[in-house]
Amino acid sequence: MEYHYHWNADQLVIDCHLQPGARQEGIVGVHGSRLKIRIAAPPVDGRANERLLRFLAEAFGVPLGQVSLLQGDQSRYKRVAIRRPSRLPAEMGIARR
Template structure:
């Protein structure tokens, strides 16, 4: 068991409210979490809002959630320290 989880997120900025739209699958069969945030994609605001929202949703400190890839893309790779993959899925499925 690892002490971190890593997962892909498809981010939609400029939404009417921050919310998780559930899991999807990309062309290669990998799971992707669909997330909407109110922040606009200006000067990293949407990325910051995504990390803060995921930390609050998963019940971990903001410092535990990092953007590993995709700073300028809608498809992002997120790392969450302190939870494993099963812990992330359990927390998000409970919503």
């Protein structure tokens, strides 16, 4: 069984399936082995990536500087890292190590 996240020391790494240009933002649930996230920003000039990072920073209670895009700059399939998350939203299905 594959999971949509893993821990690397104090860093949470999440594999996402991004749906840009959505009417409502939020977590849809697990889509295959990725966490599906809807973002209102369009996939133009990096705006969807920027909004995704801000969305995750808000959801995990960390400053924007603690969230980074590791893979998938030009793809719907992304890998992001969140350093030392202060909270783990229940709807994301993530457990503390």
